[in-house]
Amino acid sequence: MSAYISSVVILFLLYGLLCLSFDFLAGDLRLLSLATPAMAGVGAYAAAIADVSWAWPMWAGLLSAVIAAALVGFVLAIMSLRVAGVYFFLVTMSFALILVTAFDQLRSVTNGPTGIRGITPFDVAGLSTLDSGIAVSGLMCAAIAVCIVLLRRSYLGRRWRALGEDRLAAANVGISRTAELLKAVPLAGAIAGVAGFVHAHVIGIVNPTPFDLTAAILVLSFCIVGGLGRVSGALVGAAVGVLLPEMLRFVPIGDAVSQQPLLRQLVFGLLLFMFLAIRPTGLLGRSKAKGGLEQA
Amino acid sequence: MAALLKVADVSVWFGGLAAVQNLSFELFPNECLGLIGSNGAGKSTLVDVICGARSPNKGFLEFDGLPLPEEGPRGRAIRGISRTFQGLRLFYDLTVRENILVRAEALGATDSKRLVSGILERLNLEDASNRFVRDLPLSRQKIVALGQAIVTSPRLTVLDEPLASLDASGVARVQDIIRRQLDETGHSIILIDHNVTAVAAVATRLLFMHAGKLILCGPTREVLQSKEVAELYFGKMTATAS
Secondary structure, eight states: OOHHHHHHHHHHHHHHHHHHHHHHHHHHTOOOOTTHHHHHHHHHHHHHIIIIITOOOHHHHHHHHHHHHHHHHHHHHHHTTTOOTHHHHHHHHHHHHHHHHHHHHOHHHHOGGGOEEOOOOOOOTTSOHHHHHHHHHHHHHHHHHHHHHHHHHSHHHHHHHHHHHOHHHHHHTTOOHHHHHHHHHHHHHHHHHHHHHHHHHHHSEEOSGGGSHHHHHHHHHHHHHHOTTOHHHHHHHHHHHHHHHHHHTTSOSSSTTTTHHHHHHHHHHHHHHHHHHHOTTTTTOOOOSSOSSOOO | OOOSEEEEEEEEEETTEEEEEEEEEEEOTTOEEEEEOOTTSSHHHHHHHHTTSSOOSEEEEEETTEEOOSOHHHHHHHHTEEEEBTTBOOOTTSBHHHHHHHHHHHTTOTTHHHHHHHHHHHTTOGGGTTSBGGGSOHHHHHHHHHHHHHTTOOSEEEEESSSTTOOHHHHHHHHHHHHHHHHHHOOEEEEEOSOHHHHHHHOSEEEEEETTEEEEEEEHHHHHTOHHHIIIIIHHHHHHHO
């Protein structure tokens, strides 16, 4: 596999993990979170510090990334207990801003904008560094996708779908929104933590930029295009979001390569508009009897 | 016999409008109380108060001899009070089985899957158990709502307009479910509907509300024969018919 294709596949898998975390909350509970990449950042910094500063083995780095991101998710859940719908969205935006600012300013821990470098890459026997990254990211992505599917079929999935659809009716059947948020948001954080761990070891450097609000908006867009509420939708959204701009490199419109970032924004703007107008459930999203966000 | 539910001097205001005024009544075990009245009488507001969706501005409630605190619908569900909604409010992204199962699981019913299978069989919903509720006709959605309300054998079930928009066979079916629930569990039901004849066929007592006030509460026959009730409710219907 060429280095270019490997890089594109890794980018897809990294966004795939972020989209899975985002969709975990958005698909069932109908809570849109802009804090997903920032929580992945917490996981990435935890993994980077565990590897570079403490020389922990990778499994311990993964554990610390998952626990750190889940704990941050728990704090977010507590902060958002009294808000719903669009107000939850705004709380997650503020939360992401705080986290990204902390990544930038807590220089003694994060090394500021320069970030933490020299993180050990994945090393799967017989594979190159890039292919090892693909193998581990793919494995993580598949494992998380299976866990989410199983979770959605369980009593928790039923409760979260009920809660996302109608809070009063959910309370009427005995579901506690507080209890469910305190489970779901940290779990979404833990998934983002895995994404952060993979990011740290694949890219080899952790700095604040990949975890800012721009990344959050991209993840949100990918998930809407793919369709909320399905693992396949999150992954297809990530694939479309990553592959489409790459394919545009080969479109002979002027100097397409130099205009690629602009084209990416343009195409996504158009795609998002098209999906919201024509197919609000996205490519593979569940068709909903009562769509939209959780009611505020 | 001690009352299962006691509503004492309850009032609810929406701004300057009194939706429920100084309303008091008692509901006894194994009783079906029919709550009737024209639109705007305050029936649904009273249901919201009983089921914890709204707090009264005045008055108090007792359930099984203990005061009912302000605890919201979930607290009421845990105490054994369930309801259906006028607008159904089922979970349309869940299947029929899941709609009923979600209540049984949330309230910690033992062997909830078997319990739900029993309810599906009893309500003739087995053939639709894996279909999404949104794909069912309204008459069957109403049966699903009933199944969801009674799956955990609540001591009090409040049914808000379960007969609305149903044809004669649908009404008969809901009446049959209500009768069986009373006979088999010994628990109580508050039944709200505009179909007075159908309500009277299953209710042991009727409570007639008008403009937020309790006008009369008593045995079904007595309320139906009341001149005051006839003037305020049936009188209008007669006038319309003539």
